[in-house]
Structures are given as C-alpha cells and as structure tokens.
Amino acid sequence: MKKFANCFLLFIVSAALLALGTFLSLPESTRANNQDLQVIEVTAKKYEYSTSPVHVKVGTKVQLKITAIDHDHGFKIGSAPDGASSSDKAGLIFTSDQECWQLKKGETTTVEFLPQTPGTYSFKCCHTCGLGHKGMKGQMLSSRRIAQPRIQRPPAELQGAA
Numbered sequence: 001m002k003k004f005a006n007c008f009l010l011f012i013v014s015a016a017l018l019a020l021g022t023f024l025s026l027p028e029s030t031r032a033n034n035q036d037l038q039v040i041e042v043t044a045k046k047y048e049y050s051t052s053p054v055h056v057k058v059g060t061k062v063q064l065k066i067t068a069i070d071h072d073h074g075f076k077i078g079s080a081p082d083g084a085s086s087s088d089k090a091g092l093i094f095t096s097d098q099e100c101w102q103l104k105k106g107e108t109t110t111v112e113f114l115p116q117t118p119g120t121y122s123f124k125c126c127h128t129c130g131l132g133h134k135g136m137k138g139q140m141l142s143s144r145r146i147a148q149p150r151i152q153r154p155p156a157e158l159q160g161a162a
C-alpha cells in the first residue's frame with residue numbers, strides 16, 4: 001500500500017513538472033495575457049489614418065484594430081524606431097510579424113505588438129489605393145509614460161483662465 005502511495009506521489013510530481021515545462025515553453029506573448037492591454041481603434045480611408053500620432057506605452061501590449069472604410073488599404077510599420085540603425089534591437093515585438101498588413105474594405109485587422117523601446121515609428125499604407133496613396137502615412141509615438149489628455153483644450157482658453 002505504501003508503495004502504491006509513493007508511485008502515486010511520483011506521478012503527481014511528474015505531471016506537475018510537465019505542466020510547468022509546457023507553460024514555460026509557451027511564447028512570451030501567450031503568457032503575457034494577464035498583462036495590461038491597450039486597444040486602439042483606427043480607421044483607414046483615402047488617404048489617411050484617423051489617428052496620428054498614435055500613443056503607446058513601453059511595456060504595455062497593444063492591439064491596433066484598423067478598419068478600412070472606403071477601399072482596400074494596407075499598413076506597414078517598421079520594428080525599429082525612425083532613425084535607428086537596422087542592427088539595433090527591435091523596438092516593437094510583433095505577435096505576427098508582417099511586411100504589410102492587408103486591410104480589406106469593411107473589415108477590421110488587428111496588429112498586435114509589445115513596444116519595448118521609446119521612439120517615433122512611422123507607418124504608411126502599403127496597398128496601392130489611389131492617387132494620394134503615397135501620402136497616406138501616420139506616426140506612432142512610443143513612450144514610457146503616455147501623455148495623452150482626454151480633452152485637448154485650445155491654448156487660447158488656457159490663457160484666458162490664467
């Protein structure tokens with residue numbers, strides 16, 4: 001009977017170790033599910049993105065949900081901040097890295113990443129959508145703290161209050 005108990009204990013310990021091993025071998029993005037998540041909704045239409053600059057915070061996972069309204073568009077963003085050399089470490093860690101996300105008309109495409117280096121990241125349309133296609137651009141600002149007031153007052157109002 002004691003032998004049976006020992007065997008049983010061994011089985012439980014092995015099972016627990018196996019489960020732990022499986023958990024640790026998961027990619028970090030899967031394990032980060034409990035972390036903060038910032039969801040940003042953006043629309044794309046000829047020839048602009050509704051939000052620019054987009055503000056994101058270093059260390060907070062981001063889901064950029066981009067909806068193309070009027071036409072097929074694209075979304076292309078580099079993993080290194082503007083001006084960084086290609087040998088620098090990636091500033092954005094993508095869940096699925098793509099050269100160009102295709103944004104189908106009427107559909108919402110999710111681009112998921114973890115910003116880990118502050119900086120300015122330019123993005124642009126990468127699906128030829130018309131005459132103004134080349135000017136269809138935007139910027140994302142990654143910083144350690146987000147300075148993004150909910151309501152932006154015009155400067156004149158602030159001056160009047162002083």
Ligand SMILES: [Cu+2]
Pocket residue numbers: 073074125126127128129130133134136
């Ligand atoms: Cu375009």
